[in-house]
Amino acid sequence: MTPKKLKIMLINPPNCGRSIPEEKYGITSLKQIFKGEPFCLEMLAGPLDDHDVIIFDLKCESEEALWKAFNQFQPDVAGFTAVTCEANTVIAMARRIKEKSNTVVVIGGNHATYDSEYFNRAEFDYVVIGLGKKSFSELINNLACGKDGRNIAGIAQTSPGRPLKYLKRIYSETDLMEQISPRYDLVTKYRSRYFLEHLGLTMGFVITAYGCTHKCSFCSVPEITGGRYLNYSADSVIRDIRLLGDIPFIRMVDANTFGNPSLSLDLYEKIMQSGIKKKFFADVRPDTIVQNQGLMKNWKEAGLYAVVVGFEDFQDTRLAGYNKKYQGHLIRESIDILHGLGIVIVGDFIASPEFDESDFEKLESFITANKIQIPVISVLTPIPGTPLYKKIKKNIVISDLDYYTFTNAVTKTKMPAAVFYKTYADLVKRLHHKPHKTN
Ligand code: SF4
Incomplete structure (x- = not known):
């Protein structure tokens, strides 16, 4: 059968999630706003050249506009991505699609990977589990040929009322399909809206x-990736940086950049040879910084402007509980190195619902004493499917995923909840009182 050209609409959900501090205590300053481009959808669209693909970003457009665009485009396939706090919103949208059309509805992303059974319901036809660039393109090929996606590893056909069954995918470099670029062109009209809130900078991923x-x-x-760390070649990264044109700020959206130092050195060398002049942002572990100081110096030379460092805490017992595999002294060393190089630090910290007043005070003292320019404090949240979730499941008091935004305590707080949120909000306000100025 000649494959049919399909119309595919990839949908980024709106900013959603609910706020306990706002609903219960009138504190409006703790909402999470995500403003990055829907990079995972741009990646998914890459291999679908034989089809008619659009990306609709609800973080930039209204829901009314979505339904208007949906009615005009009449997609054969609608693909959603969702993190945990977006899961219920996406289900409601998928339901509306199913009520009005025969569109095949697919869900992927973080929540679909960690808690795939959550989407085993009539609103969806398929769940993409894990890295989906290749498996989703295989599903689209099958659908274009009039087949289903049952035998594709990493794709589950939904079976409401019965457990989800699927072939486990063993991820490898071939799943990256690195020869194919992300479809940046599909979000051109939104580009000026994608910026890093804390720094107010537009950027490309x-x-x-x-x-x-x-x-x-x-x-x-x-x-x-099933526990694997899969790297792109320097040449493909440079190709993508060039595709972003004159955008001056480049966010490397790896969760753990420089995790393979020799490949990161290769990328640095090729960036220098290529004459690319950009400012880079990366997520780096403190132990990577301490163990690879030469590499950090190289990257500073290549334009590394700021790093997001998931310090999480500075006390050894809590770090061990999070399985961070480093201790507090190493965090201090990494901070000294970054300050020495003049690299801006966006420091991620976790406020545990177990915190009392003195824990918040110690956290503030640590951040202030160490001159962390942009501290970001999240509430410890057991995302379903993670080891933390399994460990503290019995302590969960709020199971509505709308509240899993990292600014709500979904387990019981040690302090009275009203005091916990006020202390947390006041700390965030004080820390952000003097916004960091960019060069
Ligand atoms: S938090 Fe830990 S597991 Fe997650 S990306 Fe960072 S280093 Fe990796």
């Missing part, structure tokens, strides 16, 4: 690796 070298207990990254 590239990726140098999927997965992670580690398995922190709260993190939903490692399972995306």
